[in-house]
Amino acid sequence: MKKRLLLAEDDELLSSLLKFRLEKSGYAVDVVVNGKDVKKYLTTTTPDLIVSDIMMPYMSGIELIDYVRNELNSKLPIIIISSAGNEENVLNAFEMGANDFLSKPVSPPELLIRVARVLKSA
Amino acid sequence: MIINNVTYLTIAPKIGVGFLWILAIIFAVITALYIAITFYTKSNLTFKLQRKKIKKRELGPIVSEFLFFDEETATLEDKNNYIRLKIKIRQMLKNKRNRKVLSEVLVELSQDLSGETLKQLHSLYVNLGLDKDALEKLKSWRWYTISQGVLELTQMQVTDSYKKITKFVNGSRGVLRKQSVIAIVSLKDEGINYFLDTTQYKISEWQQLKLLEILQNKKNYDPPRFKNWLFSKNTDTVLFALRLVKYYNQSDANDSIIQLIRHKNNLIRQVAIQCVSEFNLVIARASLKKVFHSSTNDSKLLIIEALENLGFKEDVQFLNTIEDRNEVFAVKNKALAAINSLLPENDLELEGLENIDTQEILAKPTKAINPLEVTITPRTEVEKDVTSAIDQLIANTEELPVQDDTEEVTETIDFTLGDTDVIVEDVPLDDIKHLEFIEFLESKKESIAIDNVNALYSSLEKNKTEEGVAELKKVEDASKTIIFNSQSVFKSLYDVCDTEAKLILLDEIAALGDQKELQLVTDLLEAPELEIKKKAAIVKEIIEAKLQLRKEKENAVSLDVNTTNTVELSDVTYNDISGPKITPSTIAVLVSKTALDKELLSLEFCFLEEGLMDKAEDELNYFDINFKLSEEFYKKKHN
Incomplete structure (x- = not known):
C-alpha cells in the first residue's frame, strides 16, 4: 500500500514539481496551499508524513507542528522545508517536534531520501 | 472706483450657454474614457495574470516530466508519454506568449531547486531554445529589457552569453552595469578578471559584497592573484582587489600592500594596514610609523592595533610618543592599551595613583x-x-x-x-x-x-x-x-547684572539659597528698583520658610x-x-x-x-x- 504524504506548500510550481517527483517514487501525495487547508485536511485524513514549508499563509510550519503535536496529540512525522539562513526557525521547529528539515533551494533527490528515512524510523 | 452691475455686465466676456454645454459634454466624455481605459487595463492585466497562472499550471507537470524523465528506468508508456509531451511543447513554443510563460516557469523553478535537478532545468532551458529569446532582449533599445535578458541568462547559467553581456559592463546605465558585472562574474571564473581589468566606474560597497558572495559560492574556484590590480587607476578597483587579497589571504602581495599604506585614499590605506596586521608583515612597521602622523584618527587606531599585533617591544617608544602628543583621547588610549599589551603590567605610569611607599x-x-x-x-x-x-x-x-x-x-x-x-x-x-x-x-x-x-x-x-x-x-x-566667605555666592553675580537678570537671579536664590542668601535678600529690600524690592521680599519669605523647615528637621533628628x-x-x-x-x-x-x-x-x-x-x-x-x-x-x- 502506498504511503500517503501531505505536502503543504504555497508555491504552486514547486509543489507541483515535488508532488510529481514523490508520486513517481511511489508515494500518494496530497497538496495543500495554506495552513487553513492543512487543518481541514487533518480533520478528515491522517497522512503517514507531512512535508511542510515553514512560511505559509494563515499558519506557519512551526504553528503546524504545534497544532499536530499539542492539539492533535499526534506523533505524525513532519519534515520542514525552510529557506537557507533561517536557522533560528529550524531550531524552533526541532524544539517543537519536527522530525527533519530541508533547506531551500530544494534538491528533490534529497527530499526523497529524507522522506524515506523518516518513514522508516517512524 | 465703484463698478455697478451694468458696467460689470458690459466688461465681462460673453459665453454662450451652448458653449458651456459643449464643454460639459467634452469633460464628461473624457471622464468616461478615463474610467473605461482604467477598467479595461485593469481587467486586461487581471485576465493576463489569470491566463498566465493557468498556463503555468499546465506547463508545471510538463516541465516536471521533462526534468525527471530517466530513459533507463522509463517504461514504454513513460517513453510514449514523453514523446507526446515533447511534440506538445514544441507546438506550444511556436506561440511567443507561451515561450514567455515557459521561460518564467523555468526561471522561477531555478530559484527553488538545487543539485542535479537544477542542472537539468538549465539544460532544458537551452534545449527548448528559450535562451535565444533572452539573447534577443539584449538587442533591445530599452535598458530594462536588456537588464531582464541579462538577469534571465544569469539565472539560467547560459555561459555562451558571457561575451554579449561584457559590453554592458561599462554601460552608462548604473542598474544595467551592475547587473552585467554580476552576470559575468557568475557565468565564468574569469569574469572577475575582466571586470577588474576594464571597469571604469565606482564599485559600490553593496556591489563588492555581492561579488564576494558570488565568488564564495563558486565551487572549486581558484582565485586569480589580486595583487595585479593593486595599482589600478581606478581606486575602487584597488580597494576591492585589496579586500580580495585580504579575504583570500594572498600573501604574495606583501610589497604592494606596504606601498599601499601610503595611499592617499583613506579607505585603501586602512585596508592595507589591516592586511599588514593580518599577514603579520613585520617589515611594514617602519612604514606604519611614518604614515601615522599624516593619517586620520581611524587610520591611527588601526596603525596602533597593527603595531600591537606585530608585537615588537621596540615599538613601545613610538607608542609612548603618541601618548605624549596632542592626539585625541581614543588614539592615546589605544596607544596605552598597546603599550600594556606589549609590556604587560610593566613600566606603565598611571596617573591618578597615590604614591604608596x-x-x-x-x-x-x-x-x-x-x-x-x-x-x-x-x-x-x-x-x-x-x-x-x-x-x-x-x-x-x-x-x-x-x-x-x-x-x-x-x-x-x-x-x-x-x-x-x-x-x-x-x-x-x-x-x-x-x-x-x-x-x-x-x-x-x-x-x-x-x-x-x-x-x-x-x-x-x-x-x-x-x-x-x-x-x-x-x-x-x-x-x-x-x-x-560670609557673603552669598550670588552677590558678585548680582552686582554685575541688569534688572531683568537680577530678577532671574532672585528666582535662583529662592530655589537654592540659605542663611547667607537671606542676608543678601534682606539688603535688597532697600534696593532702588521697586521690582527687585518686591521680589526680594518674596524670596526672603521663601528662604526663611526653608530654613525653618530645616531647623525642625534637625530637631527631629536630635530627639x-x-x-x-x-x-x-x-x-x-x-x-x-x-x-x-x-x-x-x-x-x-x-x-x-x-x-x-x-x-x-x-x-x-x-x-x-x-x-x-x-x-x-x-x-x-x-x-x-x-x-x-x-x-x-x-x-x-x-x-
Missing part, C-alpha cells in the same frame, strides 16, 4: 594600632588597585608584632568639652544607628568638624611628641587661614538620638602637650561624611571641606575612609 606605611603603626574597623569604598578602578595594595600591606603588617597603644592614646589626649554639645550615643554595632549618629553629629556642628578632625588626627598620629605638637599647630594655622554622653568640640584645645583627650571612635565619627550630610552643607563649606579632604588625603591618606565604631569602644563607654 611601602616602607613608610610599614614604619607607621597606624593600621596596626588602630582598633577601628575600616571600610574603604573604592570609587574608581585605580582606587580599587590602591585599596588592594593597602589590603596587602595591612596583611603584611598584621604579621608583625602589633603594638596596641589605643589605651595610651585615650588616656593621654586631653579632650576638653566646650560649648557645643555633641551627643555620643552608646549605640550598638548597627550600621543604621551608626549613620544616624554621624548625621546627628554633623548637623550639630558641621563647620567645626573638619578643622578639628584634621588636628586631632595629627595629634593621634604623632602621639604627644614634640614633633606632633609642631605638626598640630601647623594644621591649626592652616585651618585658620581658610577664610569663610531620636538617645543622649548618654556629651562632648563639646568647638573648643577643643591643643595646649596640652599630651594633646586633646579623645577616643578614636569619636574621631571616626567626625571623619565620616556621608553624601546625605553633604547635601545639607552650604556651597562654601562644600568647597572648603573638599579642599581639606584633599589635603588630608595627601598627608594622612585617611579621609577617604569610612570608619565604624568598634565594639571595644562601646564596651568602654558603657563601663
Whole structure:
C-alpha cells in the first residue's frame, strides 16, 4: 500500500514539481496551499508524513507542528522545508517536534531520501 | 472706483450657454474614457495574470516530466508519454506568449531547486531554445529589457552569453552595469578578471559584497592573484582587489600592500594596514610609523592595533610618543592599551595613583594600632588597585608584632568639652544607628568638624611628641587661614547684572539659597528698583520658610538620638602637650561624611571641606575612609 504524504506548500510550481517527483517514487501525495487547508485536511485524513514549508499563509510550519503535536496529540512525522539562513526557525521547529528539515533551494533527490528515512524510523 | 452691475455686465466676456454645454459634454466624455481605459487595463492585466497562472499550471507537470524523465528506468508508456509531451511543447513554443510563460516557469523553478535537478532545468532551458529569446532582449533599445535578458541568462547559467553581456559592463546605465558585472562574474571564473581589468566606474560597497558572495559560492574556484590590480587607476578597483587579497589571504602581495599604506585614499590605506596586521608583515612597521602622523584618527587606531599585533617591544617608544602628543583621547588610549599589551603590567605610569611607599606605611603603626574597623569604598578602578595594595600591606603588617597603644592614646589626649554639645550615643554595632549618629553629629556642628578632625588626627598620629605638637599647630594655622566667605555666592553675580537678570537671579536664590542668601535678600529690600524690592521680599519669605523647615528637621533628628554622653568640640584645645583627650571612635565619627550630610552643607563649606579632604588625603591618606565604631569602644563607654 502506498504511503500517503501531505505536502503543504504555497508555491504552486514547486509543489507541483515535488508532488510529481514523490508520486513517481511511489508515494500518494496530497497538496495543500495554506495552513487553513492543512487543518481541514487533518480533520478528515491522517497522512503517514507531512512535508511542510515553514512560511505559509494563515499558519506557519512551526504553528503546524504545534497544532499536530499539542492539539492533535499526534506523533505524525513532519519534515520542514525552510529557506537557507533561517536557522533560528529550524531550531524552533526541532524544539517543537519536527522530525527533519530541508533547506531551500530544494534538491528533490534529497527530499526523497529524507522522506524515506523518516518513514522508516517512524 | 465703484463698478455697478451694468458696467460689470458690459466688461465681462460673453459665453454662450451652448458653449458651456459643449464643454460639459467634452469633460464628461473624457471622464468616461478615463474610467473605461482604467477598467479595461485593469481587467486586461487581471485576465493576463489569470491566463498566465493557468498556463503555468499546465506547463508545471510538463516541465516536471521533462526534468525527471530517466530513459533507463522509463517504461514504454513513460517513453510514449514523453514523446507526446515533447511534440506538445514544441507546438506550444511556436506561440511567443507561451515561450514567455515557459521561460518564467523555468526561471522561477531555478530559484527553488538545487543539485542535479537544477542542472537539468538549465539544460532544458537551452534545449527548448528559450535562451535565444533572452539573447534577443539584449538587442533591445530599452535598458530594462536588456537588464531582464541579462538577469534571465544569469539565472539560467547560459555561459555562451558571457561575451554579449561584457559590453554592458561599462554601460552608462548604473542598474544595467551592475547587473552585467554580476552576470559575468557568475557565468565564468574569469569574469572577475575582466571586470577588474576594464571597469571604469565606482564599485559600490553593496556591489563588492555581492561579488564576494558570488565568488564564495563558486565551487572549486581558484582565485586569480589580486595583487595585479593593486595599482589600478581606478581606486575602487584597488580597494576591492585589496579586500580580495585580504579575504583570500594572498600573501604574495606583501610589497604592494606596504606601498599601499601610503595611499592617499583613506579607505585603501586602512585596508592595507589591516592586511599588514593580518599577514603579520613585520617589515611594514617602519612604514606604519611614518604614515601615522599624516593619517586620520581611524587610520591611527588601526596603525596602533597593527603595531600591537606585530608585537615588537621596540615599538613601545613610538607608542609612548603618541601618548605624549596632542592626539585625541581614543588614539592615546589605544596607544596605552598597546603599550600594556606589549609590556604587560610593566613600566606603565598611571596617573591618578597615590604614591604608596611601602616602607613608610610599614614604619607607621597606624593600621596596626588602630582598633577601628575600616571600610574603604573604592570609587574608581585605580582606587580599587590602591585599596588592594593597602589590603596587602595591612596583611603584611598584621604579621608583625602589633603594638596596641589605643589605651595610651585615650588616656593621654586631653579632650576638653566646650560649648557645643555633641551627643555620643552608646549605640550598638548597627550600621543604621551608626549613620544616624554621624548625621546627628554633623548637623550639630558641621563647620567645626573638619578643622578639628584634621588636628586631632595629627595629634593621634604623632602621639604627644614634640614633633606632633609642631605638626598640630601647623594644621591649626592652616585651618585658620581658610577664610569663610560670609557673603552669598550670588552677590558678585548680582552686582554685575541688569534688572531683568537680577530678577532671574532672585528666582535662583529662592530655589537654592540659605542663611547667607537671606542676608543678601534682606539688603535688597532697600534696593532702588521697586521690582527687585518686591521680589526680594518674596524670596526672603521663601528662604526663611526653608530654613525653618530645616531647623525642625534637625530637631527631629536630635530627639531620636538617645543622649548618654556629651562632648563639646568647638573648643577643643591643643595646649596640652599630651594633646586633646579623645577616643578614636569619636574621631571616626567626625571623619565620616556621608553624601546625605553633604547635601545639607552650604556651597562654601562644600568647597572648603573638599579642599581639606584633599589635603588630608595627601598627608594622612585617611579621609577617604569610612570608619565604624568598634565594639571595644562601646564596651568602654558603657563601663
